[in-house]
Amino acid sequence: MNISHQKIDEINASITVDLAPEDYNPQVDKAIKDQAKKAKLPGFRPGMVPTSHIKRTYGKSILFDEVNRLVSEQINNYVTEQKLEVLGQPLPKEENDANYNWDFNDNFSFEYEIGLAPAFDVPFSAETEFVAYDITADDATLEERVKNLRRSYGKMINPEVSEEGDVLYAALKQNKEDGIEKTTSVRTDLVDNASIKKSFIGLKKDDTVTFDIKKAFKVADLARLLGVTEDEAKDLDVTEFELTVKNINRLEEAELNEDFFKKLFPDGDVTTAEQFQAKVKEEVENLFKQNSDQKLRNDIYEFGMDKVEAAFPEPFLKRWLKATNPEISQEELEEGFQDFLKNLKWTLIENRIVTANNLEVKYDEVVNLAKERIYSQIKMYNINEEPTDEQLNQFAMQLLQDREQANRLFEESKALKVFDYLKGVIKLKSKKIDYAKFEKLDK
Incomplete structure (x- = not known):
């Protein structure tokens, strides 16, 4: 041989x-x-x-x-x-x-x-400087967060007179013979026209208003409201509808009292409005750390992609992609090829860092990442649910049995390990910035 x-x-x-x-x-x-x-x-x-x-x-x-x-x-x-x-x-x-x-x-x-793979030098060193943003919460962001928390623990009431933001349970009737008739919930916060929105305020049960439904709602919201496709919503021939109020629903925000604080913080370390505001500020700014890290990761990525000049065996790679994905058309291949090369280039940069510095992704790290993702998803849909570590382990094991999900989590763990390593190599300059200004960066 x-x-x-x-x-x-x-x-x-x-x-x-x-x-x-x-x-x-x-x-x-x-x-x-x-x-x-x-x-x-x-x-x-x-x-x-x-x-x-x-x-x-x-x-x-x-x-x-x-x-x-x-x-x-x-x-x-x-x-x-x-x-x-x-x-x-x-x-x-x-x-x-x-x-x-x-x-x-x-x-x-x-x-x-x-x-x-092309030869190149990894461009990160102690001389490479990046900004690490320390994001502070502005008043508008804090007010929005407090409002959302109060709404999450609020209760539904049925007032006699409608106000802005209420949901009107109403009968809609198209003003034409054999037109659309539907009883549904109309969210006034989705109304896209100021004068129509004003006409929905101050209504009582059995009151009727006539309005142009196409002016009132965006196409996607209109389609959901009437239970039709977006194409059908766009093609409505008669747009004048009559709305008759059957009921008014309003989500009343929870009061800032001891009962509310206990629900949010069962440990009992928050008992006053001032402590609550401080806790919300701390929570929001902890979330902002994730935004700051993501910004830094993006800046590192853009820097690496810009500094590394690498030629790839493009004809070979196209043949390989076609051989492994025979169902893909030549047009689709060409359309996505530059994005494929970008992903390949960054993967090679990461792999060089991993190999040169003996970085290792351990199984426990992948499991912990899976648990973090599952925990975040549970809390997103039910803020009151607190899964046990045993439940998270069970969910993580089920998730990792899916090879595609396991590979994705491994790659994400590798990316996090490379990011943590680079933060210890590059020069980081801390800069305070409020959230409103941070959002405008790179725009």
């Missing part, structure tokens, strides 16, 4: 695998014997089929499979031993047209094309 590679240029190469009968026949003979033991064929007792019969009947198929398995195995071993940074997977050379007898006596020679 002989295996070798030849560089075509810095990013393209070929690998040749030569096999003699003595290289592959031992594996083929073993595969034939294994199949003879398992075979159930008419006229033979189970496990007693002669190997000669298996070889005569299935020999070429077994030979083909074993040769391909051996070639693939040898290429993988060779790539590892030679420390070749290969992109994608080796592809058989298109001009390979050797004809073999497949009679267990052939001398095989297979040639494969490979794409090589």
